[in-house]
Amino acid sequence: MINPNNITQELLQDYVQGKLSQQDAYALEQLMQNDAMLADAIEGLQQKTKQPTSIYISEINKQLKQQLKKKRKKSLWIENHNYIIVAIILMLCICIIGYMIIKSS
């Protein structure tokens, strides 16, 4: 029996390939009536593609890992260089204060 909170990618692919039992196929089609994303996705997955869908999915997931790594590196750089930013601000403050003291004397 299909769990509406756990529609797996395997289940969707089985439906598209006509491998689901009639009971499960009907349950999924009923869910599609109230779930626009599920209905859209199944309609899209029924279109013919040059290569099997699984190839595109694994390419996208591979790229996703790169996208997440890139973001992590960027945020790590900011974390690691926090002290440099603070030091620059401090030096600027000291220069301004020093300049004001010299000017007033």
Add this chain to the structure above:
Amino acid sequence: MALHKNIDNLSDADLLQYYYNTHNNEYLGALLQRYTLLLFGTCMKYLKNENHAKDAVQQVFEKVIHELPKYKVDYFKSWIYIIAKNYCLMQLRQKQPNTLQTEVEVEHEEFRLQDLLQKENLLQHLEKAIPTLPSEQALCIHAFYLQKKTYKQIEMETGFTAMQVKSAIQNGKRNLKTMLLPHINKEA
């Protein structure tokens, strides 16, 4: 902070919460990968080309990675679906600025025939309304909702294509909504 042991068993809401609490991208990665196929299918529906759909999913992921930390998202599935659909519609508008059909916007209405069927007193009106639909819509609505047949079974019995069955159910629902709205408002 150590990664949760059973990351695959966490719900979407839990993964999201762990991500917000720890900013660990492993949680976000696990969550997004659950949606790769749904997003690819959605983008295929609108863009009708596997390479464009693949690019679109990557763009959607890029957007999510940058936008998610800025907002408190409660319903991740709805949120990511809207991002993907808007992205695809934008692509279509750029390609064919004057020819985009409004069909996609009205296609999925929040009309739940299922809920309606559970209301006893509306059943009578529904029974009367179904036969007044155009014949192919009445046939498909009756087979799907009352006889609980799958799309495939309806296709085989009627000789309609998959698209015709889906569209007959969709249009039938829309027409039934129009016919039953006065009764629904009365009940409310």
